[in-house]
Structures are given as C-alpha cells and as structure tokens.
Amino acid sequence: EAQVTQNPRYLITVTGKKLTVTCSQNMNHEYMSWYRQDPGLGLRQIYYSMNVEVTDKGDVPEGYKVSRKEKRNFPLILESPSPNQTSLYFCASSSIRVGVRGYTFGSGTRLTVV
Amino acid sequence: ILNVEQSPQSLHVQEGDSTNFTCSFPSSNFYALHWYRWETAKSPEALFVMTLNGDEKKKGRISATLNTKEGYSYLYIKGSQPEDSATYLCAFFDRGSTLGRLYFGRGTQLTVWP
Numbered sequence: 431e432a433q434v435t436q437n438p439r440y441l442i443t444v445t446g447k448k449l450t451v452t453c454s455q456n457m458n459h460e461y462m463s464w465y466r467q468d469p470g471l472g473l474r475q476i477y478y479s480m481n482v483e484v485t486d487k488g489d490v491p492e493g494y495k496v497s498r499k500e501k502r503n504f505p506l507i508l509e510s511p512s513p514n515q516t517s518l519y520f521c522a523s524s525s526i527r528v529g530v531r532g533y534t535f536g537s538g539t540r541l542t543v544v
Numbered sequence: 545i546l547n548v549e550q551s552p553q554s555l556h557v558q559e560g561d562s563t564n565f566t567c568s569f570p571s572s573n574f575y576a577l578h579w580y581r582w583e584t585a586k587s588p589e590a591l592f593v594m595t596l597n598g599d600e601k602k603k604g605r606i607s608a609t610l611n612t613k614e615g616y617s618y619l620y621i622k623g624s625q626p627e628d629s630a631t632y633l634c635a636f637f638d639r640g641s642t643l644g645r646l647y648f649g650r651g652t653q654l655t656v657w658p
Contacts, residue, residue, distance in 0.1 A: 472651065
C-alpha cells in the first residue's frame with residue numbers, strides 16, 4: 431500500500447531533550463515536506479526536500495533540522511525542544527510535480543514538550 | 545509568505561443541505577490550487593488539484609470551481625451527509641516559488657448534523 435509512515439504518533443518529552451520524528455514513504459517520491467498545525471493557524475511548512483541531499487527552509491524552520499540521506503526517509507530533528515514546539519506535525523510526500531499532483535500526508539505526530 | 549484565505553471558518557448544516565465555501569489566493573504567479581479534506585484524527589487527503597482558469601472538478605457530491613484571474617475557488621457539497629463532516633483545506637502553489645512549496649489556508653470546518 432502506498433503510504434507515508436510517521437513515528438511516533440504521540441510523544442511527550444521534556445524541554446531540551448533531543449528527539450527525532452521519523453518519516454518514510456514507499457512511493458519513490460522526490461518531494462518530501464514537514465508541516466506543523468497549530469490551533470487557529472493553517473498548516474505551516476517547516477522544511478522541504480526536493481531530492482536526496484537537497485533541502486530548504488519553509489516558513490517556520492527555527493528550532494528544527496532535517497536530513498535527506500535516502501530518497502524514502504526524511505526525519506525531523508528537534509535538537510533542543512521547547513514548549514512552543516508543542517504541535518501536531520505532518521510529513522508529506524509528492525512526485526516531482528507537487529503543484530500538479532498534491533501531497534500524500536502521513537498520519538501525524540502529536541508532540542507535547544513540557 | 546503568501547496569504548491564502550478561507551471562509552467561513554466554520555459551518556454547521558443539516559443533513560441534505562447543500563453548502564459551499566471559498567478560498568482566496570493571490571491572482572499573480574498562479575500555478576495550481578489544491579483542495580484537501582481533513583477528517584478528525586486522520587491526515588489530510590487530496591480532493592482536487594486545479595490548474596486552469598475556469599476549471600471545474602467533481603468527485604461524487606463534491607465539486608470545485610476555479611477563477612485564477614480574480615483569485616478564488618469555490619468548493620460545493622450537494623446534499624451534505626454526516627460523513628462529509630471534516631475540515632476542508634485549500635492550498636496555493638505559486639509559479640514563482642521553489643518547487644516544493646504549498647501555502648495552506650486555515651481551513652473551513654464543516655459539521656453536518658443528522
């Protein structure tokens with residue numbers, strides 16, 4: 431089944447403790463992206479990647495890192511999480527023409543930083 | 545950051561009512577407009593990707609129209625059913641931006657009462 435797999439689904443952590451949210455897709459998509467969803471705000475892009483080793487900042491990249499060493503994986507790294515990073519996170523992937531095909535989203539990761 | 549506006553923010557209708565909502569986006573540098581359906585506790589799913597002025601797309605009881613010259617799109621649901629309850633997101637793809645970027649509106653939350 432074609433899908434984007436995120437883990438974990440839920441995570442509660444403490445301020446400053448490094449964490450990684452994994453994202454993997456099995457559709458051979460070039461484009462992958464991370465979004466966060468906060469109440470009253472639309473989905474905001476954190477980082478995106480156009481292919482292996484090609485990444486760029488979205489609208490809210492501060493406090494996050496990403497890497498794209500393999501085409502299928504695009505992990506999101508929070509080196510020193512803070513409470514303002516408590517949010518619902520989505521990973522998404524698309525074939526090369528994201529404007530034409532649209533994104534396939536993962537099931538989301540609800541992160542709470544205390 | 546490009547501004548994508550959706551209205552209304554929320555909508556409550558009775559089963560069987562028809563309804564519509566609006567997405568407004570910048571009319572310059574248009575490339576594509578996406579509609580996504582996002583049910584509670586699930587991830588957003590692409591409904592339509594529209595690229596041409598005057599485009600009309602239909603999937604069952606849901607249809608969408610696009611006016612790129614004035615920068616708006618309408619989503620229509622005919623004979624709403626409780627299972628249509630979801631948040632409907634639109635997203636704008638700008639010809640001038642880097643290929644991986646979609647700009648999302650805040651969504652219209654639809655509740656259909658039986």
